[in-house]
Amino acid sequence: MGKVQQYKRILVIATHCIGDSLLISSITHSLRRSYPEAKIDVLVTDRGRMVFAGNQDVDEVICIPLKPKVKDYLAMLKQYWKAYDLTVNEMMTDRTALYSLAFGRERLGSIDMNAGYTWLKKRIYQHNIAHDVGYEHKISRHMRMLREVGVDNPAHIVSPEAPLSDEVQSRLPNHYVVVHAPSSNTLKQWPVQYWVSLCHQMLEAGYYLVFSGAKSDRDIAIVGEITAALKERDNWQSLVGVLSLGQTSTLIKHSQGFVGPDSGPGHMASAYPLPIVSIISVAPASMWSPWPFDAKALPEQSSPYTNGTLLQTVNNISILQSERPCVPCYQNHCQISGEEYSPCLMDITPERVFDVVVEKIPLPVPSTK
Numbered sequence: 001m002g003k004v005q006q007y008k009r010i011l012v013i014a015t016h017c018i019g020d021s022l023l024i025s026s027i028t029h030s031l032r033r034s035y036p037e038a039k040i041d042v043l044v045t046d047r048g049r050m051v052f053a054g055n056q057d058v059d060e061v062i063c064i065p066l067k068p069k070v071k072d073y074l075a076m077l078k079q080y081w082k083a084y085d086l087t088v089n090e091m092m093t094d095r096t097a098l099y100s101l102a103f104g105r106e107r108l109g110s111i112d113m114n115a116g117y118t119w120l121k122k123r124i125y126q127h128n129i130a131h132d133v134g135y136e137h138k139i140s141r142h143m144r145m146l147r148e149v150g151v152d153n154p155a156h157i158v159s160p161e162a163p164l165s166d167e168v169q170s171r172l173p174n175h176y177v178v179v180h181a182p183s184s185n186t187l188k189q190w191p192v193q194y195w196v197s198l199c200h201q202m203l204e205a206g207y208y209l210v211f212s213g214a215k216s217d218r219d220i221a222i223v224g225e226i227t228a229a230l231k232e233r234d235n236w237q238s239l240v241g242v243l244s245l246g247q248t249s250t251l252i253k254h255s256q257g258f259v260g261p262d263s264g265p266g267h268m269a270s271a272y273p274l275p276i277v278s279i280i281s282v283a284p285a286s287m288w289s290p291w292p293f294d295a296k297a298l299p300e301q302s303s304p305y306t307n308g309t310l311l312q313t314v315n316n317i318s319i320l321q322s323e324r325p326c327v328p329c330y331q332n333h334c335q336i337s338g339e340e341y342s343p344c345l346m347d348i349t350p351e352r353v354f355d356v357v358v359e360k361i362p363l364p365v366p367s368t369k
Contacts, residue, residue, distance in 0.1 A: 005086070005149055007035060011103055012042045013089040013096050014052070015064065018245070019264040021048035023138050025055065025158040026291070027088060027146065032057035034151045041084075043099065050245050055158055077102060086149065090142055092131060097124050108149055110141060135286040135328070136302040143297035154296040159271035161253065162246030171237060175364050176208040177357075178252050178269070180260030181226055182219040188282050190261055190348065191341045192222060196229045197350035198259075198357075199236070205354075206363050208235045210255070212248055212265055215241035257361035259353070262288045273316060275360040279353060281321045281344035284328040285309075292317050311356065318360050322347035 010031055014024040021044065031040055041060040042052050052061045062080075065072055080103045087104030089096050092112045100107040101124050109125035111118060122128060127148040132141065139155045146152065164172075179199065183189040199209060211227065213219035223240045230236055243251060249268050252258055258269035262280040269276050270290035278289055286303035292315035295304060304314045308327045312319050321327060322344035329344075 005106075007085040007106075007149075008038050009084045009086075010035065010038055010040045011062075011080075011084040011087045012040065013087060013091060013099055014042050014048050015045050015066075015096060015099075016091070017047055018051055019267055020138070021051040022157060022159065022264060022267045023142070023291075024048075024090070025051065025057070026139055026155045027090070027142050028052075028055065028057040029156045029158050030143070030146055030151055030153040031088070033153045043103075051160055053160055053246070054162075055160065057158060088145070089125075090138075090145060097121060100124060108145055110145060132302060134302060135284040135307060137287055137289075137291070137297075137304065139291045140297045140302055144299070147299070154294045155291055156294050157267060157271040157291060159249040159253075159268040160246040161249045162244055164243075164247055164250055168239065168242065168247075172210070172251075172254075173208050175256050176210045177202070177361055178212055178255045178258045178260075178265075179209050180212045180258070180263060180265045182213050182222045183261045183263060187342055188261060188345070189222070189341060190279050190345050192225050194346075194348075194350045194353075195226050198353050199226060199230060200233075201350065201354045202357060203230065203233045203235055205358065206235075207256075207357075207361075209237075210251065211236070211238040211240055212243070212251065213238075213240035256364070257357075259357060259361075262290075266290045270317070275316050275318070277318050277320070277353065277356050277360060279320050279345070279348055281324075281327050281348065282329060282342055285319050285321055289319050290317050311352075313360070318356050320348050320353060320356060 012028050014021050039059045041062055042058050043062045045066045049063050052058050082105055084104045086106045087100040089100045089109045092110055107125045108127040110131050111121045111128050112131045129145050143155055181195045211223045213223050219240055223238055227238050252269045253272050257275040259277045260266050262283055266278055267290055273293045276290050284307050285305045286307050289305050295315055308323055309321055310323055324344050327344050
């Protein structure tokens, strides 16, 4: 582990999408624990701004356009040239490497040893790690980076929070499970009919379900198809397209548990000590599954999870996968089937998921009073 330095001004580069920015919050939180008096800022685009809004570990959220113009670069250089004792960049793009070089006196980064200009990246980053070309979990990589500057804390995701409206709050029961059915694309989508079957089983068992989702055509259509099959039931409600990102976190925080695919909301749920049942097979579970609550990334372990394992539980996280030899494939389309849904996800039956839900998210014991 590297020697602990006394950094007073730190910039974390987080010009990612929302899901990756959520994972970056583990870096800002760990830095804050080690440097409680330092000024810690994050550089984001509009996509990441909402993730760090209200984050108590961050002093300033600096926003740069997704596609900066020359005037944007000049303004940034004028204001932030060598303004930080340390820049932290886990991204491996040339643009973010230049941000690190311009804004930081010392620089910490991850280097893809198979890419070009490796020698130059090593000159830019005095503190660096080699990118693991295997299936290292993103959080494991973050913590491996931080150990290069003497920071070694349990990893903790910080999810943005915002209060629920009085109208939404009044509709929620005391006990409910958040179900997030939509995936980011068809390849990763657990079949809608499987979601219908699982939800029927959960409702029959006595669970109250709250459906989450973004205000997007895809999310609205998927959840609408599921809930259309549940019309005869009354122990559920849909909040798809109703809540902000921060309100969705608050909804999850006060729930009994979370059921969903590998997704942004799944990482939001991992900010809290509640049971999470995650359905994943196409993407590597070892890289993208929700991080166990407040777990420490071990130096000798690239991930707390293995790929292609039917069921594994680590702390509060339960992961269901297929055992097919092609799992994970990490492709843009299935290589062995032309069906609508990926065969590896169809291997994960609703009955398997329901059994895990019943075990890991037990119904509350009725009061005897």
